[in-house]
Amino acid sequence: MRLSVHYDVAIGSRDEAKACSSSECTVTLLRGRGLSCSCRGGGNQEVLDVSDVVILAIPFKHVRQTIEQLSGFEGKIVISPVNPMARSGHFYYDPPAEGSAAEFIKGLLPEEARLVTAFNNIAGNRWRAIDEELDYSVAVCSDDEDAKKTVMDIVNSVSRLRAYDAGPLAVSSIIESITPLLLNIARFNKMKDVGVLFR
Numbered sequence: 646m647r648l649s650v651h652y653d654v655a656i657g658s659r660d661e662a663k664a665c666s667s668s669e670c671t672v673t674l675l676r677g678r679g680l681s682c683s684c685r686g687g688g689n690q691e692v693l694d695v696s697d698v699v700i701l702a703i704p705f706k707h708v709r710q711t712i713e714q715l716s717g718f719e720g721k722i723v724i725s726p727v728n729p730m731a732r733s734g735h736f737y738y739d740p741p742a743e744g745s746a747a748e749f750i751k752g753l754l755p756e757e758a759r760l761v762t763a764f765n766n767i768a769g770n771r772w773r774a775i776d777e778e779l780d781y782s783v784a785v786c787s788d789d790e791d792a793k794k795t796v797m798d799i800v801n802s803v804s805r806l807r808a809y810d811a812g813p814l815a816v817s818s819i820i821e822s823i824t825p826l827l828l829n830i831a832r833f834n835k836m837k838d839v840g841v842l843f844r
């Protein structure tokens with residue numbers, strides 16, 4: 646919803662009908678607010694084929710299976726918002742042996758894919774509250790400087806989000822691990838959708 650006002654968005658799913666339905670909801674909701682948008686749905690492979698930038702909005706445990714069923718990531722910018730977490734009383738960061746979800750994903754993608762970590766610390770509920778501003782900082786890291794710049798421009802196009810260059814992809818574990826911290830702060834202080842603002 647937030648991105649389709651600025652970019653041609655394609656929503657991918659294992660179930661094409663579900664993606665088309667999500668896309669129709671997006672268009673109806675935005676047009677109802679007098680906003681023009683560009684959004685369509687499709688199967689994951691079809692959407693990957695037509696995309697320059699791909700957001701892997703998938704739970705960590707399903708990342709491997711999803712990526713291995715797809716082909717054609719070469720040359721594409723791939724954004725990982727993926728946070729490997731677990732819970733036992735409190736939330737904790739639970740990274741794979743590679744050190745972070747992003748570094749794990751890097752090992753699954755072809756060398757020519759341009760991986761960027763971003764959007765890890767914004768609650769989904771805030772994205773969905775379309776009539777409210779998103780007033781957060783977004784840490785972005787990558788080993789590909791041009792891809793990082795493109796993703797930072799995308800971040801800065803959305804509401805009041807502000808992108809910050811956090812350095813190379815190796816910083817991903819730090820960015821990803823902020824999310825369980827935010828969830829614990831929300832839980833133990835009876836807050837909702839706690840986020841990050843750098844100043």
Ligand SMILES: NC(=O)c1ccc[n+]([C@@H]2O[C@H](COP(=O)([O-])OP(=O)(O)OC[C@H]3O[C@@H](n4cnc5c(N)ncnc54)[C@H](OP(=O)(O)O)[C@@H]3O)[C@@H](O)[C@H]2O)c1
Pocket residue numbers: 657658659660663701702703704705707710711726727728729764765766767768769770824
């Ligand atoms: N939710 C948040 O507030 C939030 C905030 C920051 C970052 N993140 C990160 O963003 C990612 C997505 O989070 P989410 O809450 O949106 O997850 P989710 O709603 O549980 O799942 C997102 C999508 O993943 C696909 N999926 C689910 N099970 C699958 C399976 N068995 N195999 C393949 N694909 C499967 C589904 O797509 P289809 O059924 O359409 O194929 C589903 O709609 C996670 O890595 C999370 O850490 C989430």
